[in-house]
Amino acid sequence: MTVTATPVGQPDQLQPQTAPGRGARLRRLVPAAAAALAGVLLYVSFPPRTLWWLALPAFAVFGWVVRGRSWKAGLGLGYLFGLGFLLPLLVWTGVEVGSGPWLALVAVEAVFVALVGAGAAAVSRLPAWPVWAAALWIAGEAARARVPFGGFPWGKIAFGQADGVFLPLAAVGGIPVLGFAVVLCGFGLYEAARLVADGRRTRAVRRGAAAAALLSVAVPVAGAVAARPLVSDKAEDGTATVAVVQGNVPRLGLDFNAQRRAVLDHHARETERLAAEVGAGKLPRPDFVLWPENSSDIDPFANPDAAAVIEHAARSIAAPLSVGGVVERDGKLLNEQILWDPAKGPIQTYDKRQVQPFGEFLPLRSLIGAINSDWTSMVRQDFSRGSEPGVFDIDGTKVGLATCYEAAFDWAVRDTVTHGAEMISVPSNNATFDRSEMTYQQLAMSRVRAVEHSRTVTVPVTSGVSAIIMPDGTITQRTGMFVADSLVQKVPLRSSRTPATTLGILPETALVLVAAGGLGWAIGAGIRGRRSGDA
Known part of the structure; x- marks a missing residue:
């Protein structure tokens, strides 16, 4: 083996090789930045703006950053997506009491989005993954609407669609179905774009995957068109x-x-x-x-x-x-x-x-009072239900x-x-x-x-x-x-x-079960894959 010494006073010959390392680190930051910016894009789709359609590219980008990654990466990317979305959306919660409660609320609510990101990464290797991932988003909304302290449903995707083409689906299955359609379409757009890019590179596209991507986009749009007769402003009882x-x-x-x-x-x-x-x-x-x-x-x-x-x-x-x-x-x-x-x-x-928690009743009153007594003075007596x-x-x-x-x-x-x-x-x-x-x-x-x-x-x-x-x-x-x-x-x-109105909670329950089924399938497939590798 020959060892070449570097003469004193001359540049280290290994030094230029560190540049690609810095470039690799910067490239690793791209998904994180994209996740946060996609969350901001989702926020911009909400009122008072009428840019409802921006929710679709927002979820397309979110699908891009989590697909094929580990659940741990999905967890972190999901949290960044949640912060990008909820920080500007909920800034009004700090108008009266300052930034502390606003930041605390966002930090907690973004955890639910993080868990959805972890689940979406896990199911992204399954056939028709946009369906499982969209159902997981609705499951996350369902959880966020119930816990903690009675839940906080603000920011459900459906609430940003009052001016959108998908709105008639609210009459079909309520807020969960409307939100599911929007998220599914966004993920489907990314999957379709990915398959087109793969097809150009390999000149081969799997028919099943292409059909699933196409249906993920087409079915929500077709469903919204078919649901329009349910929307009427005619008087029935005078x-x-x-x-x-x-x-x-x-x-x-x-x-x-x-x-x-x-x-x-x-x-x-x-x-x-x-x-x-x-x-x-x-x-x-x-x-x-x-x-x-x-x-x-x-x-x-x-x-x-x-x-x-x-x-x-x-x-x-x-x-x-x-x-x-x-x-x-x-x-x-x-x-x-x-x-x-x-x-x-x-x-x-x-x-x-x-x-409303922290507005009409104060959970953890003694703890909050110890942090800042001014916050407890905002709710001197809890309202009863x-x-x-x-x-x-x-x-x-x-x-x-x-x-x-x-x-x-x-x-x-x-x-x-x-x-x-x-x-x-x-x-x-x-x-x-x-x-x-x-x-x-x-x-x-x-x-x-x-x-x-x-x-x-x-x-x-x-x-x-x-x-x-x-x-x-x-x-x-x-x-x-x-x-x-x-x-x-x-x-x-x-x-x-x-x-x-007739179905009530049934559509949401069905979507939560779909999410659970997809997650179970992904976990089972992962376990079987590891066992095969060990064998």
């Missing part, structure tokens, strides 16, 4: 003239109690202004009036002055008035909708059932109620319809989140719910955006943000049930 009141909120210069009273007064004042226009013949008289969540944070059952303000407003408009109140009853704090009749006073109530579905019978018209955060939960909206609701109202209070994208994200949820259950949906909000949505998901009227305004419209009432 019509109702509904008024949505947005009173607006004072911005600065008031203490807590004065702020609450001002919000109530603003909504009463806007209702009285509406009544004057109705009396002058400029607007039709509504059959009932809908105020938003927290329009009376002063308990009208315990404070006669608040009751007097509401009663005067109801009498001025001469119609039943649904008021969002904060009520204390039997030692329990309740987020309550109160139906106030102009002649009889309060006649029906609905207590919000899905209360209601137990009965919200359906107001207003002179024969049945109005379902899903208060604000509840609109994100499939069951909370569906059971108003199964209990007879002919239309749905989503009273909300988004004032805390200022002019963030939160209100537009929530409005898109209500549009998808309208198609899912084929019902008119009204969205009365304290500070905007309030809206009236037809059963086909079209917004016919809307307000601006932080203005006092009201909307009056004759809307269709419907009683028929879509397949999604």
